[in-house]
Amino acid sequence: MSSNDTFDIAIVGGGPVGAALAIALRDSGLAVAVLEAKQEFAARDPRALALAEGTRLILARLGVWDALAPHATAIETIHVSQRGRIGRALLEARDMGVPALGYTTAYGDLYQALAAALPEAGATLITGARVSAVRPAAGLGLVEFEQGGSVRGLSARLIVLADGGKSLPGAVKIKDYGQSAIICTVQTEVGHGGRAYERFTPAGPMALLPLGDDYALVWTTANDLVETRMAWDEATFLEHLQAAFGDRQGRFLAAGPRSVFPLRLVTASAVAEPGLVRIGNAAQTLHPVAGQGFNLGLRDAWWLAECALDFPREAFGGPEFLAAYRKRRRADVRGGIAMTDILVELFANDLPVLSQARGLALTAMDMLPLVKQSFARKMMFGVQAW
Numbered sequence: 001m002s003s004n005d006t007f008d009i010a011i012v013g014g015g016p017v018g019a020a021l022a023i024a025l026r027d028s029g030l031a032v033a034v035l036e037a038k039q040e041f042a043a044r045d046p047r048a049l050a051l052a053e054g055t056r057l058i059l060a061r062l063g064v065w066d067a068l069a070p071h072a073t074a075i076e077t078i079h080v081s082q083r084g085r086i087g088r089a090l091l092e093a094r095d096m097g098v099p100a101l102g103y104t105t106a107y108g109d110l111y112q113a114l115a116a117a118l119p120e121a122g123a124t125l126i127t128g129a130r131v132s133a134v135r136p137a138a139g140l141g142l143v144e145f146e147q148g149g150s151v152r153g154l155s156a157r158l159i160v161l162a163d164g165g166k167s168l169p170g171a172v173k174i175k176d177y178g179q180s181a182i183i184c185t186v187q188t189e190v191g192h193g194g195r196a197y198e199r200f201t202p203a204g205p206m207a208l209l210p211l212g213d214d215y216a217l218v219w220t221t222a223n224d225l226v227e228t229r230m231a232w233d234e235a236t237f238l239e240h241l242q243a244a245f246g247d248r249q250g251r252f253l254a255a256g257p258r259s260v261f262p263l264r265l266v267t268a269s270a271v272a273e274p275g276l277v278r279i280g281n282a283a284q285t286l287h288p289v290a291g292q293g294f295n296l297g298l299r300d301a302w303w304l305a306e307c308a309l310d311f312p313r314e315a316f317g318g319p320e321f322l323a324a325y326r327k328r329r330r331a332d333v334r335g336g337i338a339m340t341d342i343l344v345e346l347f348a349n350d351l352p353v354l355s356q357a358r359g360l361a362l363t364a365m366d367m368l369p370l371v372k373q374s375f376a377r378k379m380m381f382g383v384q385a386w
């Protein structure tokens, strides 16, 4: 490839969101390049992801779900509660008329299913290519990357940043929650039976997601406690987890290796600018409390592909194209960010009056089927769902 190579769309970052976009553009007839810094499309990442029902539908349309389904665990009920206070809500798939409210999968399994579909997508896959600079422009923009010790370049009508938001400079707004997520798998005495838990504690929310025979734990932890919790031996860790979670699943029996992810809300100042669109974590990186990050990012990819199919290639990155993309994504993205942020802030505060109000709100949601269904629909299909 020479620096004169020209593409309709250059996707910077072949993570789950960038890969999904390339697959969604499969039958478009467009010249698409995917530049991935890693040597291959594979991930060793300890995260477990809760995939919404809407995400399953998109993955099915991308032809990826069948490969992923054997590695996905159905979430049939979600139990939402707060530690030490009354009030709980139980969301059930059968109330919604769906087989599952969502599915839990290992990040690596999701990525593997997407990576397996990439070669058929017809895109030019450039691995071991770390993009060092982008110069978007209406018309043709430039992407500069390092590969095998040399600096190379390509041109594209539209540059899509799907790099997770950490590698290239750009104006961002950061809200630091002062929290990190400690994640690992845990075994419980009582089998999960498809039940997930979202449990709010004064120290931050904790989630248990059914994954295979185990649970995937996401334990939000104030940053100054992370070192101590990571240093605990397994027995001490399980003891403290039991105290924080309670005994709804019987005793915690075992815990796998722990990993830590710092938690911040990072939003790009501009999701779209002439010649460039940011998607996935490059556009918004969220707290995992509501399991929205990948689900939102996948919808970014899906709707960007729809825009690319609706417009002639000459219009890519131009004002009408960008306005159409912004319009399609605005409500969903803003709603997803707001819902996540409100949950973190509202449930982190332990003022007695607030915790009583939260308890009442959970009880009310549990007793009002329409409210419950509306909330469940938003979790399944995005905040723009009615």
Ligand SMILES: Cc1cc2nc3c(=O)[nH]c(=O)nc-3n(C[C@H](O)[C@H](O)[C@H](O)COP(=O)(O)OP(=O)(O)OC[C@H]3O[C@@H](n4cnc5c(N)ncnc54)[C@H](O)[C@@H]3O)c2cc1C
Pocket: 012, 013, 014, 015, 016, 017, 018, 035, 036, 037, 038, 047, 048, 049, 050, 051, 129, 130, 131, 132, 162, 163, 164, 165, 167, 168, 181, 183, 218, 261, 279, 280, 281, 282, 288, 290, 291, 292, 293, 294, 295, 296, 297
């Ligand atoms: C603890 C935790 C739990 C979570 N749980 C959930 C959940 O339950 N449900 C959910 O929907 N979401 C969840 N998320 C969020 C989800 O993990 C992310 O939203 C998702 O992984 C983002 O995917 P992405 O493709 O945008 O970015 P990434 O996964 O970061 O991928 C970016 C890709 O770009 C490549 N890259 C980076 N820089 C460059 C460069 N300069 N040049 C070329 N390539 C580059 C990287 O190698 C990588 O492959 C969770 C997150 C955390 C931290």
